[in-house]
Amino acid sequence: MSDIILHHYPASPFGEKVRRILGYKGIAWRSVTIPRMLPKPDVIPLTGGYRKTPILQIGADVFLDTASISRELERRFPSPTLFPAGTQTTAAVLAAWADKILFFDVVGVVFGTLGATVPAEFAADRMKFSDGTMDPMRYAADLPHLRAQLRAHLFWLEHGFSDGRPFLLGAAPAYPDFSVYAFTWMLVARVPPETAPLADMPQLQAWMKRLEALGHGTPTDLTPKDALAIAAAATPAPVVMNHPETVAGIPVGANVIVAADDYGKDPVTGVLLGVSAQRIVIRRIDPVVGEVNLHFPRAGFRLLPAA
Numbered sequence: 001m002s003d004i005i006l007h008h009y010p011a012s013p014f015g016e017k018v019r020r021i022l023g024y025k026g027i028a029w030r031s032v033t034i035p036r037m038l039p040k041p042d043v044i045p046l047t048g049g050y051r052k053t054p055i056l057q058i059g060a061d062v063f064l065d066t067a068s069i070s071r072e073l074e075r076r077f078p079s080p081t082l083f084p085a086g087t088q089t090t091a092a093v094l095a096a097w098a099d100k101i102l103f104f105d106v107v108g109v110v111f112g113t114l115g116a117t118v119p120a121e122f123a124a125d126r127m128k129f130s131d132g133t134m135d136p137m138r139y140a141a142d143l144p145h146l147r148a149q150l151r152a153h154l155f156w157l158e159h160g161f162s163d164g165r166p167f168l169l170g171a172a173p174a175y176p177d178f179s180v181y182a183f184t185w186m187l188v189a190r191v192p193p194e195t196a197p198l199a200d201m202p203q204l205q206a207w208m209k210r211l212e213a214l215g216h217g218t219p220t221d222l223t224p225k226d227a228l229a230i231a232a233a234a235t236p237a238p239v240v241m242n243h244p245e246t247v248a249g250i251p252v253g254a255n256v257i258v259a260a261d262d263y264g265k266d267p268v269t270g271v272l273l274g275v276s277a278q279r280i281v282i283r284r285i286d287p288v289v290g291e292v293n294l295h296f297p298r299a300g301f302r303l304l305p306a307a
């Protein structure tokens, strides 16, 4: 099997979500450290412009967004599962809530707490990335409200452990444990302990320790250039699309644009290889890496015909 290559940087919470999944599944993987802000000259040849972190590369197949990364890891390494029997719907919905709502709760409290001490270059990058939403000074001005929202949401989770369950959905870790953990991990790492919103949430603290104990699997470093060389030497895997859909006016084979619909909306252009209710796959031909297939989740991504 081709190497599992994760492009990420240590402080990335979405990167931490995937690192813990790799740990839970006991996977050996290659670790490529990428810049935490633009420019990302060794990432863009693989992604065609998508700049979010992390990305997963397997040969000449590139998985964008932790939803598509996690589904691919689950497909290749089904045991232990991220979706224990009976939890499919709850797992997907709770993880989406964490990725969209809890993430911004935590970003608001972390940036708002750091305020003017956020390095100017980093603040400018994230402002542009988020169309002005991730503004440390605006968050600082609204900090009491942001902290209250975060605490309200975290207590939903804290109270869920009252029946003695060790993980969010029961006896074993499931997909949303990894999403939620990523953001509590970011919070604990970035907010001074005396103001940490988790201070009076003992169940969440104990649960974090259980997640932490899963480790990160077995990473070995890989240089960005070697990762690009692996993509260049590989051929994308054949696309198997279960339950394909026809998007009005966009047949398979058409030139298309795919872009996130929330933030980091940098468009990626390619040829549509398949679309379903859950996935979008496009083919790009890049001067550095040649033919690569890009795999996006359908939820959260806009698909448009290219002019």
Ligand SMILES: N[C@@H](CCC(=O)N[C@@H](CS)C(=O)NCC(=O)O)C(=O)O
Binding pocket: 012, 013, 014, 015, 035, 036, 037, 038, 051, 052, 053, 054, 064, 065, 066, 067, 099, 129, 264
């Ligand atoms: N929906 C995306 C969100 C990823 C995301 O927002 N990642 C942050 C870092 S944790 C990011 O891309 N920041 C800007 C950057 O790394 O350039 C996912 O699930 O992968």
